[in-house]
Amino acid sequence: MKKLKKFLVGLLIFIGVLILSLYIFKKDYLLRAVRVTYFNGHTTAFLDDYKYFDNRIIQKSNQPQPWNLAKDYNQTKPTDRLEQLHKEMGTVAFLIIKNDSIWNENYYDNYGNDSKSNSFSMAKSIVSASLGKAIMDGKIKSLDQKVGDFFPEFKKGKSAQMTVGDLASMSSGLDWDESYYDPFSITTQAYFDENLTPVILGLKSIEEPGKVYKYLSGNTQLLAMCIEKATGKNLADYVSESFWKPMGAQSDAFWQTDRENGIVKAYCCIASNARDFARFGKLYLQHGKWNGKAILDSTFVAKSLIPRFKDSPQYGYGWWLSNFKNKKVFYMRGHLGQYVIVVPEDDLIIVRLGNHDKPSTNGSPHSDDFYVYLEETYKMLQQELPPNKN
Numbered sequence: 001m002k003k004l005k006k007f008l009v010g011l012l013i014f015i016g017v018l019i020l021s022l023y024i025f026k027k028d029y030l031l032r033a034v035r036v037t038y039f040n041g042h043t044t045a046f047l048d049d050y051k052y053f054d055n056r057i058i059q060k061s062n063q064p065q066p067w068n069l070a071k072d073y074n075q076t077k078p079t080d081r082l083e084q085l086h087k088e089m090g091t092v093a094f095l096i097i098k099n100d101s102i103w104n105e106n107y108y109d110n111y112g113n114d115s116k117s118n119s120f121s122m123a124k125s126i127v128s129a130s131l132g133k134a135i136m137d138g139k140i141k142s143l144d145q146k147v148g149d150f151f152p153e154f155k156k157g158k159s160a161q162m163t164v165g166d167l168a169s170m171s172s173g174l175d176w177d178e179s180y181y182d183p184f185s186i187t188t189q190a191y192f193d194e195n196l197t198p199v200i201l202g203l204k205s206i207e208e209p210g211k212v213y214k215y216l217s218g219n220t221q222l223l224a225m226c227i228e229k230a231t232g233k234n235l236a237d238y239v240s241e242s243f244w245k246p247m248g249a250q251s252d253a254f255w256q257t258d259r260e261n262g263i264v265k266a267y268c269c270i271a272s273n274a275r276d277f278a279r280f281g282k283l284y285l286q287h288g289k290w291n292g293k294a295i296l297d298s299t300f301v302a303k304s305l306i307p308r309f310k311d312s313p314q315y316g317y318g319w320w321l322s323n324f325k326n327k328k329v330f331y332m333r334g335h336l337g338q339y340v341i342v343v344p345e346d347d348l349i350i351v352r353l354g355n356h357d358k359p360s361t362n363g364s365p366h367s368d369d370f371y372v373y374l375e376e377t378y379k380m381l382q383q384e385l386p387p388n389k390n
Helices: 002-024 029-036 080-089 120-136 157-161 164-168 184-192 194-201 217-231 237-244 275-283 298-302 368-381
Strands: 055-058 091-098 102-106 255-256 270-272 318-325 327-334 338-343 348-354
Touching: 055 237, 055 270, 080 091, 080 368, 091 275, 091 318, 091 368, 120 164, 120 217, 120 270, 120 275, 120 298, 120 327, 120 338, 157 298, 164 217, 184 194, 184 217, 194 217, 217 237, 237 255, 237 275, 275 338, 275 348, 318 368, 327 368, 338 368, 348 368
Parallel strands: none
Antiparallel strands: 055 255, 091 102, 091 348, 255 270, 318 327, 327 338, 338 348
């Protein structure tokens, strides 16, 4: 009994010292990380973790615009390969929109068409759209406006030349470790820290901005802070007014914040559903127009969907770029395989939400599962599409 008591006392002292050390070395965000992830049976951020954070609301439209359903809606079954991948990867939603109508949709694991799940980095495309809107509204001068105009912390050294366009195109030159599974990386800190602003404003430029592509979540967070400074509005409200409401979103969305009434984690973490996420694919497919009205400048949309750097053809301004069977493809992409994929030539939008992805095995910047979703969708649609003329 004495040994047990001695052990328990020693364990409590060890835990106390450990917790104190985390605070001393400013790693106390790890306590929140353990509480949110491991205590809920996960090893990383997960689809419904928005329930464990504070959130701002992206308000739905007062005049919702439901998607049309195709005449042959859900009459074609998913291929065996697609269903197997859904099972392996824990897909919760798979949606195919053809010619502006939902042609096929399937939900799994008790999810439905209004179930919310985490966008993860698909939010980056929405932040980029918000940049375009702020430029269109005259709140930001252009892609070339300096970040230092909004935050004097970036007026010195290499940072002095950094622009909002550099942030949107992932070419800031900032020091950032884009590691999702390292508990000590700044990406993990940004996800769980309760005061994100000083973390971002403390970033330093280690390379010349505007020269090369390097994917950094910190870029999008800083970009969002610039947009909020320029517009005088929190980003959730700005997205609601600029996009969610005009595009007829049927459900409120939640955007995780660092703390109650804090700033949104802009590089990630919008909780919404497949149908409402798909609206951003449609907006860019329609060159920034919605119901014939330009809510985003077509020139900005076009620029967003071409590579800024020749050596990095996979990325534009907030959107991933690829091709499939000689067709141009652009898409939103998030951790664990969240996708809104657009093939303009075929007026096609594919949305996949789920728990896991298949990382690239051949060095491609695009994940293996991304191509499978395209391949199997086209197999399902092969009777619907005209032959490729290329």
